[in-house]
Amino acid sequence: MSPPVQPPAADHPTGTFVRRVPEGDNRERLVCGDCGHIQYENPKVVVGSVCRWEDRILLCRRAINPRKGFWTLPAGYLELQETTADGALREAWEEARAQIEIEGVLAVYTITRLSQVQVIYRARLVSPDVSAGPESAEVALFRWDDIPWPEIAFPSVRWALAHYRDSVDRNEFTTRCNPAGEFGDY
């Protein structure tokens, strides 16, 4: 265990922050009423991948909430000092013990309700040897017609699978975004 460190804003006692528009800005921020320190709030980055082995796609059944028991792609929060591609490789390993090679950026989705940016890669499994990591109840390789659509965890997983299918026969493919009018809510 390291010695105590200063967490963000922990030198500001409760109640001294207000939401106001700082000078030169155009929206409300968390501002310390004592010293003017601005505590910016930022969207989070999720990285993941649609991974294939021949004509099958890797999915992971979630062992944790939200959406425990439903199927998802190997994906999770990007870490500090990590590239988005390295994050996708790490998540494939952590959630499915899968070794993958990235082929390109399949999609950049924004889930505005969650302030979440998702960078989803298309990837190829190095081998079909996959197994559940600690956050997965099971992992499996599905042919398109066998994908358990009613048990897919999140709308963006359905988007990514559809966008993957559009790209599947192409070495070069155009990166996609949210389907028109869809925001990732259920």
Added chain:
Amino acid sequence: MSPPVQPPAADHPTGTFVRRVPEGDNRERLVCGDCGHIQYENPKVVVGSVCRWEDRILLCRRAINPRKGFWTLPAGYLELQETTADGALREAWEEARAQIEIEGVLAVYTITRLSQVQVIYRARLVSPDVSAGPESAEVALFRWDDIPWPEIAFPSVRWALAHYRDSVDRNEFTTRCNPAGEFGDY
């Protein structure tokens, strides 16, 4: 001004946070020694665009540090509850009073040293009427041969311009990432 609100971690007095690996995790986090609250630290998202009018590209000379006086693309931090595309539109307006139409995701770069993910679009100016916003000293439309390369603010601006040029004659183009071995340091 709104009433005081609770900032992140502001209920944790100085010195109670330690960096340690929480149970079930595999890397050090900021953890409150009193209550176990984990203060996650996350990469930040920058959104921006390479914007063209005919054969010219929009650049903004920075009026602020870092790299004051150098030329950059209209880009900045994504806000909460904002899509990456909307963020790029907002930044084009704020920095260059430019109205743009997005054509696709040109690149996803990671600047690991800064824990920064950059989502850069290719875009078309709706009109050549542009002018400096508050963070720009001036804005201008450059032909490729006139781009002031020694005065470009950041390596990722050079990457984006080069990747833009690769894509310029194509309606469909492949999203790019950091050039091999480059991390955005000078």
